[in-house]
Amino acid sequence: MYPQQNIRIAVDAIVFGYSHHQLHVLLVRQKYGLTQGQWALVGGFVRDEESLQTAVERELREETGLTVNYLEQLYTFGDDIHRDPRMRVVSVAYFALVNSTELRPQADTDAEEAHWFPIDQLPTLAYDHAHILEVALQRLKNKLTYQPIGFDLLPEYFLFSDLENLYCSILQREIDRRNFRKKILGFGFLEETNRIYKKNAGRPAKFFRFNKLKYNQLQKQGFLFEINFA
Amino acid sequence: MYPQQNIRIAVDAIVFGYSHHQLHVLLVRQKYGLTQGQWALVGGFVRDEESLQTAVERELREETGLTVNYLEQLYTFGDDIHRDPRMRVVSVAYFALVNSTELRPQADTDAEEAHWFPIDQLPTLAYDHAHILEVALQRLKNKLTYQPIGFDLLPEYFLFSDLENLYCSILQREIDRRNFRKKILGFGFLEETNRIYKKNAGRPAKFFRFNKLKYNQLQKQGFLFEINFA
């Protein structure tokens, strides 16, 4: 009924952050083992008495000290029996987003060496982590179009141009600034604040804020978030 | 590096079928153990040397003899440590669809007792399987609107009214028959055949066929499947 198995269960987290107009991924350098020195996703083995989600949260805390803004299960990688060449490990991967203000403080923990890498300048990754990252990136791109998760990558107060740049750079397509603004504002879940940002050039911009309560309320009323540009 | 764990990995399959204008789920009666006599999802433990997907396929074959039309990983349930009260089991759940012509032959295997239940007349389910089923049903509903998986629930040749009824009954809303037809035909991946079906009443209807090749082709060209009715 409960056969013996020689399989381990691990969790891994793909943590995305956004800064300097670029998407970044958090990676840690492997300290021990076969892959020593290589870069890998944050992760580790699940303890007998903790839930999967707790396991990821613990690993994130231990290895990076970060507080994530959004966390959801991504996919379970267990079809390649030799993804870890030394023994069979099934990994439940989680997808995480951090607020870009969180991005700086590189953990005050006994963190392994953790670094943010721009998505287009990744090092070689250990195990099948490059593949996992690919899946995560696809999820991010998809989700961006039908759920308001872009705000979890931005600070609480942000400019419209930030939001616009985020969509442009992650989805890698052009969007019409004016139609984008009109559409998002039309949704009715962005609060205009009276904080104003002055750049070196151009007209100063208002800070906006995502009103999550308002969004939840709208959603309950059948509202569907959707961003699709030609 | 590779700690001992006292956790087992199982796979479960939520198999949906469609017949008699109703969505059905395949369940098996438990033969042994704590939950003996109760109904449960098809599933079992993963063997050391098989992939997760292979494990589901094996269990499906062994327990039901069915050939599924569509199979994808749904979610991994491992947050409730006591979902199986006797020991910790993490279950990777898979989502499967079968062609309704497959629905009849109830397996010629040494199958456990397997039965199709209409979605609104389910028995009490073992473990947390009611919850898993809930998640699967939600996935089905969502996916129906943005991927052409409805065709995996229908026979190769089907009538427009079948497709229409499938959408109506699963999504539980009314749709305008004429607009629905116009929209789907406009996609251009349905082949009109010269087979004709005569009912007892009304104008005879043409059989249609889903052209998967054509769909893949369109998709590559950036076409987006989407069915949203008010």
Add this chain to the structure above:
DNA sequence: TAACTTTGCGTATAATTTACGCATTTGTCT
């Protein structure tokens, strides 16, 4: 043949998306 049922096509209207134009508000340069 009249009544009934279901399929299949079409058209008018409403709503939404797309493509732009341009005024506004700042800083900078001369």
Add this chain to the structure above:
DNA sequence: AGACAAATGCGTAAATTATACGCAAAGTTA
């Protein structure tokens, strides 16, 4: 100060898509 550059913010016309129906066509039944 005035001209110019840079970025924000608002608006409007045209094209496309969705919605709401009407109704002919092709059978069966009485």
